Amino acid sequence: MKINVVFTLIFTLALTHSFGQVKKSTKGTFALTNATIETVTKGTISGTLIISEGKITALGSNVTIPSGANVIDCKGMFIYPGMIDGGTELGIVEVSSISLTDDSDELGELTPHMEAISAFNTSATAVSVTRVDGITTTLVVPQGGLFPGTASLVNLVGYTPDQIYAGFKGVVLNFPGAGRRGFWDRRTDEELKKEEEKALKQLNDVWTEALYYVQVTDAAAKDPSIKVASNPEMARIAEVIRGKMTLLIETNKASDIEAAIKWAQDKKVAKVVLTGVAEGWRVADKIAKSGFPVITGPIIALPTRESDNYDKAYANPGIMSKAGVKVAIRTNDQENVRNLPFHAGFAAAYGMSKEDALKSVTIVPAEIFGVADKLGSLEVGKLASIMVTTGDPLEPKTQIKYLFIDGWIVPLDSRHIQLYEEFLNRSPGLKK
Amino acid sequence: MFKILNIFNLLFLVSFAQAQVTKGSLLIKNGTILTVTKGNMENADLLVENGKITKMGKGLVAPAGTQTIDATGKFIMPGIIDAHSHIGIDVVNEASRPSTADVWVGDALDPLDLSIYRALAGGVTASHAMHGSANAVGGECETIKHRYGTLNPEEMRMEGAPRTIKFALGENPMRVHGEGNRIVPATRMGVEQIFRKGFEDAKAYMAAWDLYEKEKVKNPAALKPVYNKRHETMAEILKGNIIIHCHSYRSDEILMLLNVCKDYQIKRLVFQHTNEGFKVAPELAAYGAMASVFADWWAYKFEVYYSTAYNAAILTKNGVVTSINSDSEEYIRHLYHEAAKTQRYGSLSDEEALALITINPAKQLGIDQRVGSLEIGKDADIAIFDGHPLSIYAVPQFTIVDGVVRFNRSKDTADQRLRASATRAETGFFLHKEQHNHDRCLEGAFENTATFFGLERE
Numbered sequence: 001m002k003i004n005v006v007f008t009l010i011f012t013l014a015l016t017h018s019f020g021q022v023k024k025s026t027k028g029t030f031a032l033t034n035a036t037i038e039t040v041t042k043g044t045i046s047g048t049l050i051i052s053e054g055k056i057t058a059l060g061s062n063v064t065i066p067s068g069a070n071v072i073d074c075k076g077m078f079i080y081p082g083m084i085d086g087g088t089e090l091g092i093v094e095v096s097s098i099s100l101t102d103d104s105d106e107l108g109e110l111t112p113h114m115e116a117i118s119a120f121n122t123s124a125t126a127v128s129v130t131r132v133d134g135i136t137t138t139l140v141v142p143q144g145g146l147f148p149g150t151a152s153l154v155n156l157v158g159y160t161p162d163q164i165y166a167g168f169k170g171v172v173l174n175f176p177g178a179g180r181r182g183f184w185d186r187r188t189d190e191e192l193k194k195e196e197e198k199a200l201k202q203l204n205d206v207w208t209e210a211l212y213y214v215q216v217t218d219a220a221a222k223d224p225s226i227k228v229a230s231n232p233e234m235a236r237i238a239e240v241i242r243g244k245m246t247l248l249i250e251t252n253k254a255s256d257i258e259a260a261i262k263w264a265q266d267k268k269v270a271k272v273v274l275t276g277v278a279e280g281w282r283v284a285d286k287i288a289k290s291g292f293p294v295i296t297g298p299i300i301a302l303p304t305r306e307s308d309n310y311d312k313a314y315a316n317p318g319i320m321s322k323a324g325v326k327v328a329i330r331t332n333d334q335e336n337v338r339n340l341p342f343h344a345g346f347a348a349a350y351g352m353s354k355e356d357a358l359k360s361v362t363i364v365p366a367e368i369f370g371v372a373d374k375l376g377s378l379e380v381g382k383l384a385s386i387m388v389t390t391g392d393p394l395e396p397k398t399q400i401k402y403l404f405i406d407g408w409i410v411p412l413d414s415r416h417i418q419l420y421e422e423f424l425n426r427s428p429g430l431k432k
Numbered sequence: 433m434f435k436i437l438n439i440f441n442l443l444f445l446v447s448f449a450q451a452q453v454t455k456g457s458l459l460i461k462n463g464t465i466l467t468v469t470k471g472n473m474e475n476a477d478l479l480v481e482n483g484k485i486t487k488m489g490k491g492l493v494a495p496a497g498t499q500t501i502d503a504t505g506k507f508i509m510p511g512i513i514d515a516h517s518h519i520g521i522d523v524v525n526e527a528s529r530p531s532t533a534d535v536w537v538g539d540a541l542d543p544l545d546l547s548i549y550r551a552l553a554g555g556v557t558a559s560h561a562m563h564g565s566a567n568a569v570g571g572e573c574e575t576i577k578h579r580y581g582t583l584n585p586e587e588m589r590m591e592g593a594p595r596t597i598k599f600a601l602g603e604n605p606m607r608v609h610g611e612g613n614r615i616v617p618a619t620r621m622g623v624e625q626i627f628r629k630g631f632e633d634a635k636a637y638m639a640a641w642d643l644y645e646k647e648k649v650k651n652p653a654a655l656k657p658v659y660n661k662r663h664e665t666m667a668e669i670l671k672g673n674i675i676i677h678c679h680s681y682r683s684d685e686i687l688m689l690l691n692v693c694k695d696y697q698i699k700r701l702v703f704q705h706t707n708e709g710f711k712v713a714p715e716l717a718a719y720g721a722m723a724s725v726f727a728d729w730w731a732y733k734f735e736v737y738y739s740t741a742y743n744a745a746i747l748t749k750n751g752v753v754t755s756i757n758s759d760s761e762e763y764i765r766h767l768y769h770e771a772a773k774t775q776r777y778g779s780l781s782d783e784e785a786l787a788l789i790t791i792n793p794a795k796q797l798g799i800d801q802r803v804g805s806l807e808i809g810k811d812a813d814i815a816i817f818d819g820h821p822l823s824i825y826a827v828p829q830f831t832i833v834d835g836v837v838r839f840n841r842s843k844d845t846a847d848q849r850l851r852a853s854a855t856r857a858e859t860g861f862f863l864h865k866e867q868h869n870h871d872r873c874l875e876g877a878f879e880n881t882a883t884f885f886g887l888e889r890e
Contacts, residue, residue: 095731095732098733098734126731133776179860253863279861300769302761306847307846307849311553335731335732339728346824396769396776396822397775416730416739419740420742420778423710423746426714430718
């Protein structure tokens with residue numbers, strides 16, 4: 001009898017080990033009932049939200065539940081749109097100190113054709129670690145050099161570039177900066193000025209070449225006798241010049257921000273987004289006047305100068321927002337993109353309205369990336385990228401109970417959670 | 433004349449050795465007091481006299497002329513304590529040997545470090561200024577109080593705090609000495625032997641001195657052993673007079689040091705970082721070893737790849753005295769938020785979460801009789817927030833050290849530097865891309881500082 005019990009136990013353990021333990025994302029029709037629905041764009045609604053065919057098909061207090069729907073009772077819970085991080089290296093850097101796991105930075109100053117999405121590891125441990133905290137969509141940004149590459153917006157569910165692509169790409173320009181980088185930087189003022197001029201000249205030379213490339217390829221389109229050699233670098237910048245692609249201009253120091261705005265206006269770049277913008281608060285009116293939207297962050301950061309108030313990095317989004325700048329928030333992180341809601345929370349604690357802080361990680365980035373028809377708020381027809389929470393998602397205490405990304409219900413599982421489950425009450429414990 | 437000069441010098445030395453600590457008196461009115469150790473008090477007052485908490489309760493009255501803070505709608509908590517930091521010192525690593533037990537961070541205090549003010553602005557009143565992690569045995573550390581404004585390094589020291597020493601395991605000493613200098617340790621095996629040899633040498637050194645003391649009685653001409661500060665310090669650890677604070681990540685190396693300490697009967701042991709402490713929480717709890725951890729740092733190098741943000745919660749629930757530290761001039765400014773993350777990752781109670789940044793780090797530094805909770809008789813190190821400190825929307829308003837208001841948000845002005853540059857009109861623009869790039873644990877471990885700052889997150 002005893003042997004039988006033991007045998008059955010072993011057999012059961014073996015079975016559960018072989019089958020049914022791996023949690024997978026699935027799709028279907030869902031009714032999230034009795035919830036407080038924070039739409040972000042259309043106020044707060046008490047009621048039901050229906051997900052079907054991957055989209056939000058109905059929401060409101062008087063909604064018919066389709067037959068066969070999986071009903072999830074959300075009594076006492078809140079539904080928010082999934083959060084969007086407007087700038088990360090998630091998926092292209094696994095362990096940053098081990099260079100061969102870092103795909104963020106290709107050699108060379110002029111590599112605009114490098115595709116971040118090609119190097120995005122959909123199975124990176126940090127992907128599930130990030131999404132279980134309600135971050136459903138991220139911009140993957142290549143780093144280093146003048147034109148480091150092309151950033152892509154991705155949804156954090158799926159296994160191929162096609163499955164994760166969320167509908168936006170942008171060419172990154174690290175706008176030439178001036179100034180000392182820290183106390184160890186011993187360059188003289190003259191040296192700094194020379195280097196700044198040299199870098200700006202390099203940028204302008206590239207731009208002139210790209211303009212020429214546009215002219216030549218335009219002519220070639222009309223005249224088949226004109227042959228144009230393959231030039232993927234210029235071809236990519238040409239898409240920006242033609243207004244087909246957005247230019248993401250990374251710039252942080254106040255004088256550099258002003259220079260970048262002037263440069264983009266002089267060149268008549270059609271689609272411009274300013275990124276970083278750490279000292280935006282110094283020139284907020286000028287940014288507002290330019291009409292360029294901003295993706296700023298990290299917010300939980302030191303001020304850029306010792307002589308600034310201690311809280312300037314926290315206050316930066318609020319100051320820009322009040323000046324009339326359209327502000328999205330990013331973490332600019334790799335493995336801790338999950339802290340996005342806390343960056344927005346600090347922005348709110350130090351001057352941004354709570355409403356704008358939530359928008360800065362939902363509808364505003366969706367608008368900046370031109371995907372507001374699909375993401376960023378809870379509206380009928382949008383993709384079901386949704387988190388069901390126990391409260392305000394910007395509060396650390398809040399738990400996320402259900403997660404949908406791009407219509408898929410995603411298991412709330414990650415290595416961090418697995419380790420918690422394994423080690424909270426370790427077995428064997430102290431004695432084996 | 434010579435005599436007068438000498439007396440003058442002596443007086444000068446004495447005044448430095450016993451720096452007068454500035455202490456204040458004040459009355460904090462009508463707030464929610466979070467004592468951490470003895471529950472909460474609503475609409476309560478707290479009286480501070482000459483740097484100590486003397487009364488807590490309703491309707492307290494202070495002597496005429498006492499400074500009063502209206503804390504209506506505000507939360508009053510013990511000043512936050514950071515058990516792992518490198519602020520307030522102008523050098524971090526003496527990276528010249530695998531063991532430098534002879535050096536002391538207390539010789540390099542920098543009261544002008546602006547990071548102290550910024551830490552105050554996050555409610556932090558004391559920190560553990562640590563040696564770095566370049567060596568298996570680093571140097572002695574210093575527990576400092578954030579008395580920003582003083583120009584006297586002596587006034588920074590928390591008078592009476594126990595001695596502590598930095599040890600380090602894993603990648604950092606292996607890289608600096610094994611990879612960098614081609615000397616032991618290049619592996620975690622080698623790191624273990626640095627400690628064992630250090631303690632064996634210390635035992636032999638103590639025995640030599642004991643022998644000398646006995647011989648001296650019979651033979652006044654007996655030869656003195658050669659004085660060796662490194663062995664002296666290691667001997668003080670064996671005698672229980674110095675608390676070990678050990679930089680560590682992997683569970684195997686944590687158990688290794690635990691076994692070394694068992695062999696030498698060393699009881700006072702705190703693991704720092706302890707990213708895989710959650711795996712050996714029962715062993716840590718059984719030994720009485722404590723753990724000071726990050727809230728959520730992971731994956732920036734291989735030895736932290738198998739970490740979990742639930743570390744602090746697992747350790748706490750297994751009975752390990754746990755704290756959350758910063759190791760960063762940026763993170764030190766929001767330890768209250770780092771503690772709050774344990775509510776997302778492991779659902780700790782408010783009291784458990786607050787203990788991680790108050791009474792628990794105080795225990796780890798051996799100063800819990802003085803600070804770490806709001807109790808009658810304790811030092812008046814206090815932080816006042818406009819909301820519950822574990823809420824993302826809470827902003828520190830006042831930070832008080834020994835009854836002196838050292839940070840007042842309403843009086844914060846742009847330039848808080850005590851030392852402004854005479855030669856540069858504009859201060860440097862310094863973008864901290866990712867704050868934990870600037871983990872100062874290895875600062876100074878490589879000769880070229882610029883090269884060091886170019887490295888990713890070391």
